[in-house]
Amino acid sequence: MKLTVETGRNPYVAAKQKRRRSLGSMIVISLTFLLLSALFLAIAYPLLWMVINSFKTTEEIFSNSWALPVQWLFSNYAEAWNKGVSKYFLNSVFVTAVTVFLTLLFSVLSAYGLTRYSFRGKYLVLALLSAGIMFSPQVSLIPLYKMVQALGIHDTHWALILPYVAFRTSLIVLLVRSFFLSIPKELVEAAYMDGCTGIGILFRIYLPLSMPILFTSGLLTAYWAWNEFLFAVIFIDSDSLKTITSGLLAFRDAMYTDWAVLMAGLVISAIPLVLLFIFMQKSFIRGLAEGGVKG
Amino acid sequence: MKIRNIAPYLYVAPSLIIAFIFIYYPVMENVQSSFFSWSPFSDTKEFVALQNYTRLFDDSVFLVALKNNLIHLVISLAVQVVGGLVLAAILEDVVFRRVAPVLRTVYFLPVLISISVIGLLFSFIYNPDIGLLNKFLAMVGLEEYARGWLGDSDTAFPAIIAMGQWQGIGYITMLYIVAIQKIPPDLYEAAEMDGAGKIRKFLHITVPQVKEISFVTIIYTVSQSILTFSDVYVLTKGGPGNSSQVLSTYLYQKAFVDSEMGYASTIANVILGITVVVYLIQAKVFKNGQEG
Secondary structure, three states: OOOOOOOOHHHHHHHHHHHHHHHHHHHHHHHHHHHHHHHHHHHHHHHHHHHHHHOOHHHHHOOOOOOOOOOHHHOOHHHHHEEEHHHHHHHHHHHHHHHHHHHHHHHHHHHHHHHHOOOHHHHHHHHHHHHHHOOOHHHHHHHHHHHHHHHOOOOOOHHHHHHHHHHHHHHHHHHHHHHOOOHHHHHHHHHHHEEEEEEHHHHHHHHHHHHOHHHHHHHHHHHHHHOOOOOHHOOOOOOHHHOOHHHHHHHHHHOOHHHHHHHHHHHHHHHHHHHHHHHHHHHHHHHHHHHHHOO | OOOHHHHHOOOOOOOHHHHHHHHHHHHHHHHOOOOOOOOOOOOOEOOOOOOHHHHHHHHHHHHHHHHHHHHHHHHHHHHHHHHHHHHHHHOHHHOOOOOOOHHHHHHHHHOOOOOOHHHHHHHOOOOOOHHHHHHHHHOOOOHHHOOOOOOOOHHHHHHHHHHHHHHHHHHHHHHHHHHHHHHOOHHHHHHHHHHHHHHHHHHHHHHHHHHHHHHHHHHHHHHHHHHOOOOHHHHHOOOOOOOOOOOOHHHHHHHOOOOOOHHHHHHHHHHHHHHHHHHHHHHHHHHHOOOO
């Protein structure tokens, strides 16, 4: 920026040109700022509107949806929580936690087998594991639906967890493996000399060094599992087992006349990931960037 | 010695087994299923060869769905990829350094919120009576355009696309911000010495430098558009009159509403074909880059 005006021309002309240019660029900057602000409002306002309306009575939402609530009804939140959202919320927590745990466990074991050993079929295994990301859940939905019934897990949380783990492992195994590959061989050999073997090396050398990538992978998996929609809607029928994504749709039907409570339910459902993001912005963004295509 | 030989197979076994049961076997069975006509409520499976595939071309709803997916794709590429790149470059400009952190966090918020929440929120926004959109139009004097956005077959799908852009642009923007921050500053300094303006710097430095992430964002956006399901499911379920149907919702309807499993499998295979081609292109492009 500072370098642009240092030309050898008449200083008066140069100064005049600079003023002209900066007037022009001021206009551009102001217009751009206006656009940024418009986008800011377009995104922030609906979210704010949702929060504000979640504190009103339903009549108030109809009669005056723009204003602040006459009285801030925190009771809407209690009602939403008690009338079903707590159930969906806890189901989501359970499904997400187990999915994250199993995905990390399977990915770490596979990545370790693939980096530490050379064995026949190694590259075939790697290809099979990672090619899984090519297939979207939609593509196998119908056979998967039959499969879930045949296994007797239809309408249980396992109908979500097991497919989630299968689909996520294909991505996470790649992330973990490429990190494992960067761990220096000397460390492993030293541990081997000290009498560490197999699983011991995994736990004493690889895992402690891999905490950042495991954390990122866990966050990425949690984000995906928490928001998964297709399986959640199709594989679970019982209201008491529904997760947030499918549960909210049932909640909408149940609360059809009570929009304020529904709105409170929406806010409750949105909070966990927003909080997680605010506190862990860095890992979150790194995870999303690394997760790339299948974010 | 024996144990050391099987050890690596034991490590990879759990992932392989679960991938076979829940990914590979279903994909293969789906191909087979598409050659039959069958419903979940009867045991008879009639072999129909390629009839399900030829039926696709005469099925006007399928063609609407395919067209909607393509419209979604083109608009998402324009708004999210091109728009996201421009937005990221603006946010990374020194002029906006002070406001950028707040703006990019807010732009990113919808990415974090589950589609059910966003979808239900937008069903309020598009609501003909209390909806924010109609109220906004009335406020700026355009009330003649107010309508029940989701109940009108002309506006239902555009309204769904708009929500998708609203939710998705923050994600692509964030990916570009990360990429732009990695560009060496001396490239820009050199260009400034040569008297390059902001637009030229953007076109000649930023765009080529973020080429790698652009492959990612393009592939990501394409596959998101081809696979889009939840947005449509929450807002319209494909209606009114199938006007907002996309491949995935049509597949869902054929399978779980109309019980035409074989035909639904055929639609799934169309999606499979498209996504596999997309990923093969990606794999080829990335091979030139790095491994992993």
